[in-house]
Each structure stands twice: as C-alpha cells, then as structure tokens.
Amino acid sequence: MSAKDTQPERAITSLLPIVSFIKPYKWVAALALFVLLVTAALNLSIGQGVKFVIDSGFIAGSREQLTQAIGSLVILISLVAVGTFCRFYLMSWLGERVSADIRKAVFNQIVHLHPSYFEENRSGELMSRLTTDTTLLQSIVGSSFSMALRSSLVLIGGLIMLLVTNLKLTLLVIACVPLTLVPIMIFGKRVRKLSENNQSAIADISTYAGEIIQHIKVVQSYTHEEKEKQSFGGEVEKAFGVAKQSIKQRSFLIAAVIFLTFGAISAMLWVGGMDVLEGRMTGGELGAFIFYAIMVATSVATIAEVYGELQRAAGAASRLLELLKIKSLIQNVPNTNEMKAHGETAISFNNVDFYYPSRPDSAALKEINLNIEQGKIVALVGPSGAGKTTLFELLQRFYDPQVGEIECRGENIKLLSLTDLRHSMGMVPQHPVLFSSDVWHNIRYGNPNASDEQVVEAAKRAHAHDFIEQLPEGYNSFLGEQGVRLSGGQKQRIAIARAILKDPDILLLDEATSALDAQSEFHVQAALNELMHTRTTLIIAHRLATVTHADLIVVMDKGQVVATGTHQTLLEESRLYQRLCELQFDKANPAPV
Numbered sequence: 001m002s003a004k005d006t007q008p009e010r011a012i013t014s015l016l017p018i019v020s021f022i023k024p025y026k027w028v029a030a031l032a033l034f035v036l037l038v039t040a041a042l043n044l045s046i047g048q049g050v051k052f053v054i055d056s057g058f059i060a061g062s063r064e065q066l067t068q069a070i071g072s073l074v075i076l077i078s079l080v081a082v083g084t085f086c087r088f089y090l091m092s093w094l095g096e097r098v099s100a101d102i103r104k105a106v107f108n109q110i111v112h113l114h115p116s117y118f119e120e121n122r123s124g125e126l127m128s129r130l131t132t133d134t135t136l137l138q139s140i141v142g143s144s145f146s147m148a149l150r151s152s153l154v155l156i157g158g159l160i161m162l163l164v165t166n167l168k169l170t171l172l173v174i175a176c177v178p179l180t181l182v183p184i185m186i187f188g189k190r191v192r193k194l195s196e197n198n199q200s201a202i203a204d205i206s207t208y209a210g211e212i213i214q215h216i217k218v219v220q221s222y223t224h225e226e227k228e229k230q231s232f233g234g235e236v237e238k239a240f241g242v243a244k245q246s247i248k249q250r251s252f253l254i255a256a257v258i259f260l261t262f263g264a265i266s267a268m269l270w271v272g273g274m275d276v277l278e279g280r281m282t283g284g285e286l287g288a289f290i291f292y293a294i295m296v297a298t299s300v301a302t303i304a305e306v307y308g309e310l311q312r313a314a315g316a317a318s319r320l321l322e323l324l325k326i327k328s329l330i331q332n333v334p335n336t337n338e339m340k341a342h343g344e345t346a347i348s349f350n351n352v353d354f355y356y357p358s359r360p361d362s363a364a365l366k367e368i369n370l371n372i373e374q375g376k377i378v379a380l381v382g383p384s385g386a387g388k389t390t391l392f393e394l395l396q397r398f399y400d401p402q403v404g405e406i407e408c409r410g411e412n413i414k415l416l417s418l419t420d421l422r423h424s425m426g427m428v429p430q431h432p433v434l435f436s437s438d439v440w441h442n443i444r445y446g447n448p449n450a451s452d453e454q455v456v457e458a459a460k461r462a463h464a465h466d467f468i469e470q471l472p473e474g475y476n477s478f479l480g481e482q483g484v485r486l487s488g489g490q491k492q493r494i495a496i497a498r499a500i501l502k503d504p505d506i507l508l509l510d511e512a513t514s515a516l517d518a519q520s521e522f523h524v525q526a527a528l529n530e531l532m533h534t535r536t537t538l539i540i541a542h543r544l545a546t547v548t549h550a551d552l553i554v555v556m557d558k559g560q561v562v563a564t565g566t567h568q569t570l571l572e573e574s575r576l577y578q579r580l581c582e583l584q585f586d587k588a589n590p591a592p593v
Helices: 007-059 063-112 115-120 123-165 167-214 216-221 225-277 283-324 388-395 418-423 439-444 452-461 465-469 488-502 518-532 567-573 575-584
Strands: 345-355 363-373 377-381 403-408 425-428 506-510 536-540 552-557 560-565
Touching: 007 063, 007 123, 007 283, 063 123, 063 283, 123 167, 123 283, 167 225, 225 283, 345 388, 345 536, 363 388, 363 536, 363 560, 377 388, 388 403, 388 506, 388 536, 418 425, 425 488, 439 452, 439 488, 452 465, 452 488, 552 567, 552 575, 560 567, 560 575, 567 575
Parallel strands: 377 536, 377 552, 425 506, 506 536
Antiparallel strands: 345 363, 345 403, 552 560
C-alpha cells in the first residue's frame, strides 16, 4: 500500500497514543460524552418542535397551541444551552488537563536525555514541541474532538430524522453526501504535510529568536541590529508563507464542503416546496426537514473543518511521540550496585577511549589510564582541546566511553546509580550557570533541603555574602536570565557557594577562580582549600600558578596523558609542562627548569 493510500490512517494512528493520557480521567471523559449524547438528542428534538409550531400553531391558527408549542421549544433550547455548557466545560477541562500532562511527560523525557542528543537537536525545536505542539493537541482533545463527535452524532441522527420525515428528499440529500467526501480526501492530505512544515518553520523562528536574545550584547556590540531584524523577518516570512499555503488548502476544503452541502439543500428545498404546493407534505414537515438538512449540512462542514485540524494535530502528535520514544543512551542498569563509603582509590580511568557522537572520527580521549587516590588534589593541565573537560563529563556519566571503563571507589560507574554517582560530586564550571530566579534558589540548587542559615553560611564561605547583601533585595534579588545582573566573578562565587552547600565527596573545579579579581581570588582560594581538605579534588587549571600545590599534576595533550607528577618533577621531566610554565610565569623571574 502506498503512502498516499495510508495518509488518513496515519493521521488517526498518530493520535491514538494520546488516548493513554486520557485514561486517568476516563470518568470525566465518560460524563462529557454522556452530556454530549444527550445534547445531540435534544438538538435533534428541536426539529420536531419546529414542525409542531408550524403545523399546530401557524397553520392551525390556534393561539393556545402556538403558545404551547413555543413554550416547549423554549424548554428544549434551554436544556440544549445547559447541556452545551456542561459539555464545553468538561471537554475543555479534559483538553487542558491532557495538554498539561503531555507537556510534563515531554519535559520529564527531555531532562533525562543524554547530552549528545542536545548536540544534534536545537533547543528552539524542543521548545516548540513543548509549547506549540502540546497546545495543538489541547485544541484537539478539548474542542475539535468534541465538535467532531457531536457533529457525527447529529449527522447520523439528522439522517435518521430525515428518513422519518420524508424518504424521497432524504435519498436526494444522501446522494449528494459522497460529493462532500471528495474535497476532504484531496485537501486533507495536503493540509497534514503543510502543517508539519509549518511547525518546523515555527521551531526555526523560536531557535533564531532565542539565540539573538541570549546573545543580545554581542549583537549590539557588533551593531548587527538591522541585519538581525532582516534575518529574523526572513524567517518569519518563510513561516508565514508555509502557513498561508496551509490556510489556503484548509479554506478550499471548508468552502468546497459548504458549497456542496448547501447546494444539495437548495435542490432539496425546491423539490420539497413543490411537494407542499401539491399537498404531498405539510409545511411543518418541510420546515422540520429543512431544519434537519441544515443540521446535517452544518455537521458535515464542521467535520471537514475538524478533519483539517486533525491533520495538523497528527503532525504535532508525531513529533511529540517521536520525542517520547527516544531512549536515553545513559541509563541505570536494572540492579545498580551501592557506592562504597570509602576506598583507597577514589577514581580510576582504565584504558579509556572516547569519541563524541557528533565527531565519531576524531578521538577526544585516547588510552587514558589514571588513578586518583582518596583525598588527593589532582590538577589537569594542558592546551585547549586536550580533553580535560571531557574527563569531567565522562566522570559524571554525561557520556560513556567506547573503550575501557571508569571506576569510582573500585566500582564501574556504569553499575552505580546515576543519582548516587552524581550526588557524590560537586561541579564548579569555568562559566557558571545560573537560573532566572533569586539568590536563594541559585545557591540552594546545591541542596534543595538546606535552611536559610545554611545557604547564608555557604555564601559566606564562598565570599559571596557581602555583595549579595548589597543587591537591591539581598538574597531575594532576581538575578535575570543566566545571572545577567551579576559580574563574572559574582556569578562564579554563587556557583562556588552552591558546590559548598552540596558538600560533595568529590570536587570538580573547572578553573573555578578564573573570573575573580586578585583579592576575591585569595579569599575564595582559601575557602576552596578548606573545602578540599578532606575531599578528592580534580582541578582543570589554565593558570598553573594556582595548582603548584597539587598532590598530582596530569599533563594532557591531544586527548592523551603525556606526563604526570608534581610541579617540581614535571619541570624537570616534561617539555610541554616547561613550555606552559614559560608562557605564564614572569619572564623576569622564570620558573626553574
């Protein structure tokens, strides 16, 4: 079977997994469907009320019967209004609830995905799936599905009532119904494809705008405001062009269905009018028939419109379900081992080779063998791109090596719980990451259960308390996106306070004092020295003067360990280390060789 033949089935199949999100609220859904069924029946009964008003009121000329007929009609309409309120509220609630659950499920999936996934997929596209796509599904569950079901019931019931009212005219209407299916089949397929393209275009807009806003200072520094305005305008216009094509196809679909259905009603009205004039049916029967025919036509038009929405939602559902099906490459084994409390060797790298998934032909690390004793301070030095940061990422299991294994206290880290492994480590990166929140939240991220007193103490030990107190609202001050309201040194001290509050067994410091002035560096280094006293510490160092005190210095180059030793031994034995020292230390007072 060709792809063309299976397009309608694909739309339905794509949406079927969404039913699993509705199951927890099956009683709400059942009540909504019951109300919908009752409301549809009441809608159909209005046709008989119209017939009663015309035959028993107008034609019979009885004021009493007319009043009684109108009264009955008003009661029916009131019941329909109440039923519509209940149906709309219940279905809208269900749509919002399901949309919220899907959004949470997608976010929960995202936060557990392996980091390499984010190297290959844009954050703007993920945000589009999290927001725009889930909103489309909310519209389907909360509105379009209800409209489609109600219209289907009214269509079936209306056809039955048409048959009961006048067989000849009903056969005329039924003969025209297949004609309305033709535009649905033709334009529906195009709408689905264009809707998927439209969602991708919206994701492109989100990605582009997000990058510009995030790097606004760079944009303004290079005076590229006008250029970026034009580029962004181009992205928006491209998305508009795709949306315009989708709207055109949907408009053709709805217009064709309305023309065909109401054209059939016009033909039926002429035939029925002739029958009334010749006495073969009453005016009330014709009035009721017209009422039911209009309901049937409106239902068909609504179904056609919803079918277009269904095609759009099918594209959104496919993107969301594709994301939910992704399996993280970094997962816990079925039965994890318990991390040992103590061990002579804290960390071991055994014949480790590693290639980033985005660069499979270039080794980031090659034949790494390294033993780090418990409680020791180990510095990693070397040129940029030597693989120092990659060691940190492997140690935290953001990636797994293709060859070799990494042990923590004698246990292969793949056999340890990810939570236990990462909880035992505290990371202070070279470029600290802060959240768009206040100081409390950013420091307490190291230990969500910490008291205010513990947070303040951690800030004091990181020499951050004084400048925090000078912020407009102290610890309640909002730091802006990525801590934009703080200087580089202040952000680094917040990150250090966070690590201090976590109180980890293993410290990972990626040039943690690089953004500090001389005075702050002295105080923070003192705090770090105190913190490192009983812990295993790995330091990535670009300024060698800060790690001359390390118990072990590991010199790396091009993904390999080329030398290990203390500062003095490396000065004597490692030419690369000598060259690094010569480049950094005062030429007037060079380090001894």
